[in-house]
Amino acid sequence: MGIPYFPGCTLSTNAKNYDRSARAVAKTLGLELEELPEWQCCGATFPLMLDDSMALIAPTRILYQAQQAGERVTTLCSICFNVLRRSQALLERDEEMLDRINWFTEQDYEGNVYVAHFLELLRDDLGWEEGPAPLAKHVKRPLTGLKAAPYYGCLLLRPYDEIGLDDPENPRILHDLLRALGAEPVDFPYNVECCGSYLMVKDPEVPETLSQEIVTSAGEHGADVVVTVCPLCQFNLDYPQRESAGTRTGSRIPVVYFTQLMAVALGLPEETWGFEDHYVDPKRLFAE
Amino acid sequence: MALGNKALAVRTDLSFGDIIRERSGEDVHSCYYCQKCTAGCPTAFVMDYKPAQLLRMIQLGQRERVLSSTTIWMCIGCEACGTRCPNQIRLAPVMDVLRQMALDEDYAPETAVYSLHRSFLDSIRMWGRMHEVTMLAQFKTLELLKEYPVFFKGLLGDMKLGADLLLNGKLSFIPDRIKGVDEIRALYEEAAATSSREKESEVSG
Ligand code: SF4
Ligand code: SF4
Numbered sequence: 001m002g003i004p005y006f007p008g009c010t011l012s013t014n015a016k017n018y019d020r021s022a023r024a025v026a027k028t029l030g031l032e033l034e035e036l037p038e039w040q041c042c043g044a045t046f047p048l049m050l051d052d053s054m055a056l057i058a059p060t061r062i063l064y065q066a067q068q069a070g071e072r073v074t075t076l077c078s079i080c081f082n083v084l085r086r087s088q089a090l091l092e093r094d095e096e097m098l099d100r101i102n103w104f105t106e107q108d109y110e111g112n113v114y115v116a117h118f119l120e121l122l123r124d125d126l127g128w129e130e131g132p133a134p135l136a137k138h139v140k141r142p143l144t145g146l147k148a149a150p151y152y153g154c155l156l157l158r159p160y161d162e163i164g165l166d167d168p169e170n171p172r173i174l175h176d177l178l179r180a181l182g183a184e185p186v187d188f189p190y191n192v193e194c195c196g197s198y199l200m201v202k203d204p205e206v207p208e209t210l211s212q213e214i215v216t217s218a219g220e221h222g223a224d225v226v227v228t229v230c231p232l233c234q235f236n237l238d239y240p241q242r243e244s245a246g247t248r249t250g251s252r253i254p255v256v257y258f259t260q261l262m263a264v265a266l267g268l269p270e271e272t273w274g275f276e277d278h279y280v281d282p283k284r285l286f287a288e
Numbered sequence: 289m290a291l292g293n294k295a296l297a298v299r300t301d302l303s304f305g306d307i308i309r310e311r312s313g314e315d316v317h318s319c320y321y322c323q324k325c326t327a328g329c330p331t332a333f334v335m336d337y338k339p340a341q342l343l344r345m346i347q348l349g350q351r352e353r354v355l356s357s358t359t360i361w362m363c364i365g366c367e368a369c370g371t372r373c374p375n376q377i378r379l380a381p382v383m384d385v386l387r388q389m390a391l392d393e394d395y396a397p398e399t400a401v402y403s404l405h406r407s408f409l410d411s412i413r414m415w416g417r418m419h420e421v422t423m424l425a426q427f428k429t430l431e432l433l434k435e436y437p438v439f440f441k442g443l444l445g446d447m448k449l450g451a452d453l454l455l456n457g458k459l460s461f462i463p464d465r466i467k468g469v470d471e472i473r474a475l476y477e478e479a480a481a482t483s484s485r486e487k488e489s490e491v492s493g
Contacts, residue, residue: 158367159378168371194330194366203334206362210330 002034003121004069006062008080009041015077015231017274021259022076022118024272029138031121033074036065042083053100059087060101064109072114074121076259078230082155082163085115089162117156117165119173119229119258128180135180140267142182146285148261149186149223150174151214153233154194168192174227177258181265188221190214195236208240215241215255216248224285226255242279254282300349308346312381319343319377325369335359339369339379346382355395360386 003026011019026033043058062084066073075081091098091111098111116124127134152171160168169192175185193214196207215237218226228234238255247253255278263272264286275283305316319340326338336358337345345354354360363383370378 154366154368158371159380160371192368194364194368196330197364197366199331199334199362199364206331206334209333 001070002032004066004073005033005035006039006042006066006073006075006080006084007035008075008077010077010079010231015234015257017277018076018231018234018257018259021257021263021272021274024268025259025262025266026118028266028268029122029126029135030133031125033118034069036062036069036073039065042080044079044083046083046086053097056087056090056097056101057105059083060091060109061105061107063088063091063113063115064105064107066113067109071112072116074116074118076118076229078153078155079232081115081117085117086159086162088113088115117229119177120165122177123173128176135177139181139265141265143178143261143265144182146183147186147222147224148178148183149188149218149221149226150178150191151218151226151228151233151237151255152192153228153230154192154197156229157192174229174258178227178261181261183261183265186218186221186223188217188223190217195230195233197232197236207236211237211240212248215253219247219249219251219253223253225261225282226253227258227261228255229258238279252280254278254280254285256282299352301351302349304349304351304354305346308382308385312385314377314379314382315375316343316346316377316382318375319347319373320375322374324372324374325377325379328368328372329363330366330368331362331364335362339363343377343379354386355390355393359383360390 007019023033039062041058042062043055046055046059063073073084075084088111091101091109095111098109102109122128122135126132129136150171152166152174157163157166157168157171165171166173171192178185190213194210195214196210199206215226226237228237234255234257241247241252241255256275260273260275260282263274273283273286275281308314309316321340321344323338323340325343326332326340329335329339332338335342337353339359342354342357342359360383363379365380365383367378367380370376370380
């Protein structure tokens, strides 16, 4: 049986390449992703006001849909992950809220589904170099010599007390993954900085300014490629580089999802890589 | 100078900080202005008052200034401040409460950001899944109604953005309507009605 999977809106529209590469690598690794038969948008923001329960309806419905499918649900988009994991944490500690939402939606969510980021499945179900079925053992085409800058952003890690995936200031999970693929992780000071998120709509200058700092810094630390987990980060870091002024140094650096690098390293066919949808073409890094 | 007679005329409301603490669960009174939040805030450079300044203004009860600041609309909830604050104050929930108060009390919202939040919810209501084309269109319509110059300035950029996305096949045209969409719409309507009823009874009660 596959692992219940919530793709979310962006992976089924704007970031199909993330979805496609993830499904392909998951299958190869024996962690097949099984899309929830019915799902809707998570709402994209976790309700922060204590007296706001309306925004919990959508995530709770998803958790309930996941409950029918199993004990855990996995997702890839950092925004969906943040919303679902925190909603789950809230419902777990606030029984009154759980009852209220259940009453309202006429559903019976028991509050026990574990929301796992796909990265966690790789780390905990497989392991990197050691473990039950280490990822490193599946690598057919090691990314030797590739200097990859892991970029975590904010929503995957913060707030720590509700997410608890990795150290919020000094995370390692993507570093470990890259090492297992044979690449060399590059540290740079902006790796947990925010990309500017949706402020693109208000003033593109905000994400473009932030993006320039982040990408330039990665480049200055020797990165050939920036590796991300979030479709919004991918867009915010890649799009401003459509013109050469994308970084302060003028050199353009491809921004890829970790699953795309995995598809390459696991020796999967090129159509699973999904490199055609990028502003800065990553393909040249992998020319035979 | 920004601080002129206007600053002297600031009215204060000393219950303001307590209300925010109550609704956000964050102890805004314990801030001692170390500026760590400001230093790490990715959007501080477009805020009229920096995060630590806003905290001080909240403590002093400068309600009007806080609720009309651009700061509350520029916070994107990245939680960098909450991760680093020596007093464990998280500004993201504080900003959320302030945005809600600003809307309830008819302070002009930062139109673009507000419209985005709105069109997000509307899009879920209509289609179940978020759909970028509908969203962009709604976002623009809302914006147009509110502020013409911003609309035209923003539109050009967005059209370019939209065209680039289309060329790359990143936008899909047919919203994915899903089973249960009527149910979702009904839930949102009911939830909105319930919360406005609750608010009325709070006021009258
Ligand atoms: S980091 Fe915390 S204590 Fe320091 S200024 Fe910001 S809110 Fe105040
Ligand atoms: S949560 Fe808001 S105030 Fe805090 S650092 Fe992020 S954008 Fe700035």
